[in-house]
Amino acid sequence: MPQVTLTVNGKTHTVEVEGRTLLVELLREKLGLTGTHVGCDTSQCGACTVMMNGTSVKSCTTLALQADGASVMTIEGLAAADGTLHPMQEAFREHHALQCGFCTPGMVMSAVDLVQSHPQGLSEADIRHGLEGNLCRCTGYHNIVKAVAAAWPVMHGKQPVAAE
Amino acid sequence: MNAIFxxxxxxxxxxxxxxxxxxxxxxxxxxxxxxxxxxxxKRSDRPHAIINSIDISAAKAAPGVVAVFTHADLDADGVGGVPCGWQIHSKDGSPMVEPAHPVLATGRVRHVGDPVVAIIAETKQQAKNAAELVVIDYTDLPAVAHIADAIAPSAPLVHDGAPGNTCFDWHLGDKEAVDAAFARAAHRVKLDLANNRLVPNAMEPRAAIGDYDAMSGEYTLITTSQNPHVIRLLMGAFVLHIPEHKLRVLAPDVGGGFGSKIYHYAEEAIVTWAAGKLKRPVxxxxxxxxxxxxxxxxxxxxxTAEMALDAEGNFLALRVSTVANLGAYLSTFAPAVPTYLSATLLAGVYKTPVIYSEVRAIFSNTVPVDAYRGAGRPESTFLLERLLDTIAQDTGIDRIELRRRNFIPADAFPYQTPVALQYDSGDYVTTLNSALKAADWAGFAGRRAEAKSRGKLRGIGVSTYVEACGIAPSKLVGALGARAALYEVAQIRVHPTGSVTVFTGTHSHGQGHETTFAQLVASQLGVPFSQVDIVHGDTNKIPFGMGTYGSRSLAVGGTAMVKAMDKIIAKGKKIAAHLLEASVEDIEFADGNFTVAGTDRAKSFGEIALTAYVPHNYPIEELEPGLEETAFYDPANFTFPGGCHVCEVEIDPETGTIQVxxxxxxxxxxxxxxxxxxxxxxxxxxxxxxxQALLEDAVYDKAGQxxxxxxxxxxxxxxxxxxxxxxxTETTLCTHNALGVKGCGEVGAIGSPPAVMNAVVDALKDYGVRHMNMPATPMKIWQIINASAGKLAAD
Amino acid sequence: MYDFAYEKPAALAAAVSSLASDMEAKALAGGQTFIPVLKQRLNKPSKVVDLAALGLSGITVTADTVTIGAMTTHGDVALSADVQKAIPALAHLASMIGDWQVRHRGTIGGSLANNDPTACYPTAVLALGATIVTDRREIKADDYFQGMFTTALEQDELITKVIFPIPQRAAYQKFKNPASRYAMVGVFVAKFASGVRVAITGAAQGGVFRHAAFEAALSANFAPDAIAGIVTPADDLNSDIHASAEYRAHLIGVMTKRAVAAA
Incomplete structure (x- = not known):
């Protein structure tokens, strides 16, 4: 059976997989990182979004073997080692940007990438367009958009914006 | 340190x-x-077919396969069918047609997706591989998917025992009085409407794990359910015949439900039954x-909805005829949705004196239909609020004025509607005024003109609505056909040091119960929020419960908590009276302290809790130790949230694209x-x-795909x-529960679709549009504009 | 998904010979369309040859051309300052494909080899008259697209790069399928000294095509109104629950006008 060696949340793993094993299956079933979810089978919903080599990808549409040598970060690896939450996690909690929590890990990872890759700023329209690859059925996105906007200045070292 | 409220x-x-x-x-x-x-x-890929034979031999021999089951295996074990929880009677008094709903298809498949064969293997991929080796020999039958086809005179029958594909033909209200009112009406306005089929699509797909402990004989089902006790009851009693003390149902974190995870599904029964059969988790x-x-x-x-009005625009009577597509089988609450959850709301916020509604429910070769967020109330609200705007359009009466003229006034509560319900409270003028102000209704003309200068068609729409939730008074729903009670249960366990665990029969799958209920209990008992935890979703921990749907958790489950807390406080007062050497009648409880009235002599809630568990100085002859109480609360009535939604849309007339x-x-x-x-x-x-209004549509083709x-x-x-x-929000309190709460889970889905569609029709008013069915997709809008432009060109 | 052997060759020749040795083998670029197809068990390759280690990504801009390596992701094209400057329409098109996650994995070579009839990139290639460079030859855009999911590529032939001539003006306008967000109608308009080329995706049963009537009109007068009155026949256009053929025909006109205005 082929082997894949990759770094997940800072820790290196070598795992036996099949050719067809998806990255999300590797994470959930082999590494027990069940924070990354599967919400569809057509690569639409984004619940499986993780960071791979610094950018957001759908781990249900990536073969585990394609991640050989890669550095992957999942929702479990987002907070600091001492447990301090990432600003995006804080913003989601502060702005009630989640309800059932199922889409949340993928949504947070997409949002982190969106903010990181837009140092020049993000309008509300940019955020809404930028989250096109993540479905949420609970919130109507209103509070997610607010949370992402609130996390932007924190992540870019600017003054945080207070919640209403 | 500042205390955070x-x-x-x-x-x-x-x-x-x-x-x-x-x-x-x-x-x-x-x-x-x-x-x-x-x-x-292995599910049916046919809409409707006879199963001639099922060959599972190759699948059974495939690598990793543990077992392959068909209906014959279930039958041999006496496994029952999937039960329906609500019985409706037709106009003539006969009970609804209730066809068998086998766990695995027996003899016939009736919709694409109907489960036929269960394949169990060591891995999911092995099971998938083996499923491809199952050979099912079918003879296709003609199928019906759309209502019009299912009710056509010589339509193929989904169930042989349901002539005309009719499940029931039900009615509500005073037909003669309505006919009489129509006969003397100055205006009659009629509208045909469709309420589009939707797929709930909670982001977490359903899942289930069955397990069996051969030593204790206990089954465990972990499932994505909104109501684990209901699943235990239905599956244990009707399907698998497992006594409840040997069946534990867990509903852990559940990723959204919206109704779709209320029902007992075949897969839950299969994993539980198979786990017992195989002595392995499935x-x-x-x-x-x-x-x-x-x-x-x-x-x-x-x-079809028809309103009779007098010359001044006062409603005289409403007549509604509905056909509801229930799909191939009866899901758990399906018969209640178009009837007691919908027709009973046809008064809406209006004082229409007489109403007659008839509902024919039909079978079709489609996935079963059941309650989805709002369940019946979005359908009646869409019907009424579209009818209101159509009346305004046909009669020339302003749509806001028409609503005001017919509102149930704020001083008319409790208000008995002609369709069974008695509203306890509400103030529809206030929510209307507040919404119109917040939406700057008055300034719309300016925004429309500005949009026109950009080549856009702008429209505004309003909907004023009421719904019935807080489901439900057991006696009433029992009389209406519910086969279960709909009370709620709370158990409050005060620990020796004064922290509290609350066991609730409701279930949270996004609603935030762990927070809201903790706030409620903390504030009532005067303990810190951090000292209260909520437990739900485990039939072995929680006495009983009916789960979460119908915006019932706070109104019914929260009130059960209040009742349990009342018992805790009553007991605490007795303990405090003993400790403070006072009469029980003189003990007052407030802000977490039991105080002798008129004095500063007091014991804290924590001291009382400790005393209850360490009863060294305790009225042990008259009082048991411990501080834990359970309450069952059966509501006296539904609750009636309502309000006003205002929507503004812009349409790009070139493409039909619409933006809210x-x-x-x-x-x-x-x-x-x-x-x-x-x-x-x-x-x-x-x-x-x-x-629902603009995007979503579960489209079947005529063949049933x-x-x-x-x-x-x-x-x-x-x-x-x-x-x-x-x-x-604008608040009037519910008058019949201790908290005055009504419920907020469904109002958004109930009030909004007609507000959106009224805005769409308003935006298109220059194109001669009277009504448009949902979803208002760009193509449909363009077709309207294009047809109108063609007509204009021809003129 | 059916299981398959997985290879990740380090050289182009090795990848080509691996594919050549096995008619059931499939090449894997970004996988954003291919992996969903595999998940649905609609394809059963014996072997998947991952092209990620062949060094085929990168963007080079000269005075006349933009060359994009086959394994360059949509995200890299969308965010490339060089592409944004040389052919902004091309960067814009890339930014309209899928969503951010898809753009981070999906590649131009994969998109073109697949030739999905609703894909965006084929319009740019066809309208700009790009050259598809493979391991063995150069293929002109007009010869490359041969109908839905069909191209001039041989089974073992791999795209290495795509060379786009820089037009005077160009723009892409996409009307997204509301559900899938693929192109329901996508129009790429490119104006060169030699004339105007217009390519349409998402609309026709055969996939991407050039709109001769629009090209003639726009070559004569590159203005939105130049195509007014030219009716696109609906006969060969797709019809589905989201758009009838007539609606698609109409949208082709609207999107073309808008592309001309934006160019």
Missing amino acids: EGIGASVRRKEDLRFISGRGHYTDDMNRAGQTHLIL KWTCDRSEAFVSDAHGRDHLS VNFTAVDDVGRVINPMIVEGQIQGGIAQGIG LVSGSFMDYTMPRADNLPNISVG
């Missing part, structure tokens, strides 16, 4: 969020049991495409415990309502489809 009315941040934002939630598919096997269901996780053809769908009604540019809701949901959570619930409901069977064709609302949603 975490009581009733505070937007406390949610307790449950830390695990969800950290990826530490525990959803069913996250769990695995030692020795676990995997179930795949896991099933639904793929999304599988969910499209196996989760209960929502809506799918065709109606403003959405304003002002709702009366009774007392609000956590405004942040209430706003979130309403925003989410409105998003689903906008989804689901055309929009994945996210590639079923349009889910995404962030860029939706506007910011402004939510406000």
Whole structure:
């Protein structure tokens, strides 16, 4: 059976997989990182979004073997080692940007990438367009958009914006 | 240190969020049991066919396969069919036709997705491989998917025992009085409407794990359910015949439900039964495409509505005729949706004196239809509020004035409607005024003109609505056909040091119960918010419960908590009286202290708790130790949230593209415990309502194939489809529960679709549009504009 | 998904010979369309040859051309300052494909080899008259697209790069399928000294095509109104629950006008 060696949340793993094993299956079933979810089978919903080599990808549409040598970060690896939450996690909690929590890990990872890759700023329209690859059925996105906007200045070292 | 207010009315941040934002939630598919096997269901790819034979020999021999089961194996074990929880009687008094709903298809398949064979293997992929080796020999039968085809005179029958494909032909109201009122009416306005079929699509697909302990004989089912006790009751009593003390049902973190996870599904029975059979855990996780053809769908009604009015525009009578498509089999609550959850709301917020409604429910070769967020009330609200705007258009009466003229006035409560319900409270003028102001209704003409200068068609729409939730008074619903009670249960366990665990029979799958209920209990008992934890979703821990749907958790479950807390406080007073050497009548409880009235002599809640568990100085002859109480609360009535939604849209006439540019809701949901959570619930409901109005459509072709069977064709609302949603509240209290709460889970999905569609019709008013069915897709809008332009050109 | 052997060759020649040795083998670029197809068990390759280690990504801009390596992701094209400057329409098109996650994995070579009838990139290639460079030859855009999911490529032939001539003006306008967000109608308009080329995706049963009537009109007068009155026949256009053939025909006109205005 082929082997894949990759770094997940800072820790290196070598795992036996099949050719067809998806990255999300590797994470959930082999590494027990069940924070990354599967919400569809057509690569639409984004619940499986993780960071791979610094950018957001759908781990249900990536073969585990394609991640050989890669550095992957999942929702479990987002907070600091001492447990301090990432600003995006804080913003989601502060702005009630989640309800059932199922889409949340993928949504947070997409949002982190969106903010990181837009140092020049993000309008509300940019955020809404930028989250096109993540479905949420609970919130109507209103509070997610607010949370992402609130996390932007924190992540870019600017003054945080207070919640209403 | 400043105390943070975490009581009733505070937007406390949610307790449950830390695990969800950290990826530490525990959803069913996250769990695995030692020795676990995997179930795949071979489902029908035919809308309607006779099963001539099933050959499972190759599948059984495939690598990794543990077992392959068909209906014959279930029959041999006496496994029952999937039960229906509500019985409706037809006009003539006969009970509804209730066809067998086998766990695995028996003799015939009746919809694409009907499960036929259960394949269990060591891995999911092995089970999938083996499923491909199952050979089912079918003879196709003609199928019906659409209402018009199912009710056609010589339509093929979905069930031989249901002539005309009719499940029931029911009615409500005074037909003669309505006919008489129509005869003397100055105006009669008639409208045909369709309420589009929807796929709930909670983001977490359904999943179930069955397990069996041969030593104790106990079965465990972990399932994505909104109501684990209901599943235990239905599956234990009717399907698998397992006594309840030997059946534990767990519903852990559940990723959204919206109704679709209320029902008892075949897969739950299969994993539980097979686990006992194989003495190994069996896991099933639904793929999304599988969910499209196996989760209960929502809506799918065709109606004709007619209003009779006097010369001044006062409503005289309403007549409604509906055909409801229930799909191939009766799902758990399906018969109640078009009837007692819909027709009973046809008075709406209006004082229409007489109403007659008839509902014919039919079978078709489609996925079963059941309650989806709002369940029946969105259908009646869409019907009424579209009819209102059509009346305004036909008669020339201003649509706001027409509503005001016919509102049930604020001083008329309690108000008995002609369709069975008695509203306890409401103030529809206030929510209307507040919403019109917040939406700047008065300034719309300017915005329309500005949009026109940009080549856009701008429209505004309003809907004023009431709904019935807080489900439900058991005696009443029992009389209406419910086969179960709908009370709720709370157990409050005060620990020796004064912290509290609350066991609730409701279930949270996004609603934030761990926070709202903790706020409620903390504030009532005067203990810190952090000292209260909520437990739900485990039939072995919680005495009983009916779960979460119908916006019932706070109104019914919360009130049960209040009743249990009343017992705790009553007992605490006795303990305090003993300690303080006072009479029980003189003990007052407030802010976490038991005080002798008129004195400063007091014992804290914590001291009383400790005394109850360490009863060294205790009235042991008259009082048991411990501080734990259980209450069952059966509500006296439904609750009646209502309000006003205002929607503003812009249409690009060249492409038909439509954008919701403003959405304003002002709702009366009774007392609000956590405004942040209430706003979130309403925003989410409105998003689903906008989804129904503009995007979502479960389309079957005439042959019975689901055309929009994945996210590639079923349009889910995404962030860029939706506007910011402004939510406000105006409160009248529910008069019959201790908290004055009404419920907020469904109002968004109920009030919003007609507001959107009224705005769409308003935007298109220059094109001669009187009504448009949902969803208002760009193509449909363009077709209207194009047809009108063609007509204009021809003129 | 059916299981398969997985290879990740380090050289182009090795990849080609691996594919040549096995008619059931399939090449894997970004996988954003191919992996969903595999998940649905609609394809059963014996072997998947991952092209990620062949060094085929990168963007080079000269005075006349933009050359994009086959394994360059949509995200890299969308965010490339060089592409944004040389052919802004091309960067814009890339930014309209899928969503951010898909753009981070999906590649131009994969998109073109697949030739999905609703894909965006084929319009740019066809309208700009790009050259598809493979391991063995150069193929002109007009010869490359041969109908839905069909191209001039041989089974073992791999795209290495695509060379786009820089037009005077160009723009892409996409009307997204509301559900899938693929192109329901996508129009790429490119104006060169030699004339105007217009390519349409998402609309026709055969996939991407050039709109001769629009090209003639726009070559004569590159203005939105130049195509007014030219009716696109609906006969060969797709019809589905989201758009009838007539609606698609109409949208082709609207999107073309808008592309001309934006160019």
